[in-house]
Amino acid sequence: MSGPGDLHLELMSDPCELAGARHAIADWAEAHGWASDDIAHLALAVDEALTNVIRHGYSGCAGEKIVLNVCAIDDPRRGPGVEIEVRDFGKQVEPSQIAGRDLDDVRPGGLGVHIIRSVMDSVEYTKAGDCGMRLVMRKYQRRADQPPETERS
Amino acid sequence: MSKDQAPVQIRTSQPPPRAVVHLSGEIDLRSVPELQASLLGLARGPLERIVLDMSGVTYIDSSGVGTLVVLKREIERARARIVLAGLQPKVRSVFEITRLDRFFTIADSVDEAQAS
Numbered sequence: 248m249s250g251p252g253d254l255h256l257e258l259m260s261d262p263c264e265l266a267g268a269r270h271a272i273a274d275w276a277e278a279h280g281w282a283s284d285d286i287a288h289l290a291l292a293v294d295e296a297l298t299n300v301i302r303h304g305y306s307g308c309a310g311e312k313i314v315l316n317v318c319a320i321d322d323p324r325r326g327p328g329v330e331i332e333v334r335d336f337g338k339q340v341e342p343s344q345i346a347g348r349d350l351d352d353v354r355p356g357g358l359g360v361h362i363i364r365s366v367m368d369s370v371e372y373t374k375a376g377d378c379g380m381r382l383v384m385r386k387y388q389r390r391a392d393q394p395p396e397t398e399r400s
Numbered sequence: 401m402s403k404d405q406a407p408v409q410i411r412t413s414q415p416p417p418r419a420v421v422h423l424s425g426e427i428d429l430r431s432v433p434e435l436q437a438s439l440l441g442l443a444r445g446p447l448e449r450i451v452l453d454m455s456g457v458t459y460i461d462s463s464g465v466g467t468l469v470v471l472k473r474e475i476e477r478a479r480a481r482i483v484l485a486g487l488q489p490k491v492r493s494v495f496e497i498t499r500l501d502r503f504f505t506i507a508d509s510v511d512e513a514q515a516s
Contacts, residue, residue, distance in 0.1 A: 262430035266407060269459070287490045294461045298429050350499045355466030358498050362462055365497045 252279075254317035260301045260335075261309040268315060269294050275317055276329065281388060288366035289329065289386060295359040296333045296382055304337030304380060312336055320385065328368070328387035336379040342372040407431040409456070410438045417448040417480075420510060424456025427464035435464070439471045447480040451513040455486030460494050472504065481505070483513040 254275045258264045269290040276286040297313060305311045316332040347361030364370050367384040375381040408431035414420035419442060427435060442450065452468075454460075468484070475482045485507045487495070495501040507513035 262428065265428045265430060266426060284490075284493075287493075290459075291461060291494065294428060298461065298463060301429065353469060353500070353503050355469045358462035358466065362494070362497055 252319065254315070256315040258297070258313045258315060259309060260305040260311040260313055260337075262298075262301060264313075265294055265297055268297055272315075272317060272331070279319055279329070281329075285386065285388065289331070292363050292366050292384060292386075293331060293333070295362050296331075296384070299359050300333065300335045300337065300380075303340075304335045306338070322387065325368070325387040328385055330383060330385050333382040333384075334375060334379065336375075339374045339378070339380060342374070342380075345372045408435055410435065412442070416442065416445050416450075418514075419447065419450045420453060420514070421450060422453040422456060424458075426459040427457060427467075428459065428461045429463045432463045432467050436467050436470070439467075440474055443471060443474045443478060443480070447475065447478055449480055450475060450482045451507075451510055452482060452484050453486055453510045453513075454484055454491060455488065455509075457491050458488065460491050462494075462498065465494060465498055465500055468504070469500065483507050483516060485510045485513040 254271060256268060256271060258268060272293045273286050273290045276289050281289070293315065297315070300313050301307065312335070314332075314334040316334070318330050320328050320330045322328060345360055347364055348357040350361065363384060367386045369385045371383045373381050408423060408425040408427050411422045412419060413422060421439070421442065423435075425431070472482050483505045486509055487506060492501065492506070495504065495506070505516070507516060
């Protein structure tokens with residue numbers, strides 16, 4: 248997953264990195280012709296994914312490595328889009344345990360996964376070998392004849 | 401934004417018991433500790449109502465809205481209330497995605513919040 252125009256960032260598990268990562272994905276998406284609302288959602292998804300890694304993958308320890316890869320994709324059915332990979336080297340959890348929670352139970356925490364699943368079209372967590380997790384999330388650009396919020400997976 | 405720049409600015413234009421606090425900047429995991437300390441400190445004083453002017457907030461994530469949930473609980477424990485005012489559309493959408501727009505009282509402006 249590397250080509251001209253792709254974005255590759257190696258980040259530290261430090262909250263100070265979040266703003267830079269958000270602005271990097273927003274700049275990338277703007278350069279690739281994404282609409283303003285979708286750019287905001289991509290930045291939000293990246294932020295939430297990195298925040299979860301910092302909080303849960305590395306238990307708040309700064310200085311650990313996170314890799315962010317962003318590339319343009321073109322699906323024959325869904326058209327142009329973006330694939331975002333977030334790779335960490337922290338704790339592993341069963342992907343089936345990574346789920347959003349009941350929003351009627353109002354409390355802080357646990358909202359990040361729900362937000363990611365809400366704003367992206369597909370979200371897949373896997374264990375990355377013996378160390379860390381890999382999150383791959385995709386979003387497709389809306390066509391003029393296509394209503395938003397369709398075909399969530 | 402540079403690493404040294406404060407991600408969120410907090411300014412109180414009207415003190416308790418009917419406080420008006422203006423937030424600006426970006427609210428994320430980095431800014432949450434400062435935000436939490438400032439706002440929870442305010443909530444522990446004599447308070448009837450706090451209006452949180454968020455018109456200058458350009459970004460908020462789940463750690464930011466989670467902090468506001470904690471603040472609301474603390475304020476209500478003190479038998480006071482909180483009103484969020486002036487949310488920009490992209491900030492409001494985060495409250496909508498998490499359905500917290502139903503949990504908070506949200507006003508279009510500080511004036512509307514003060515009149516409520």
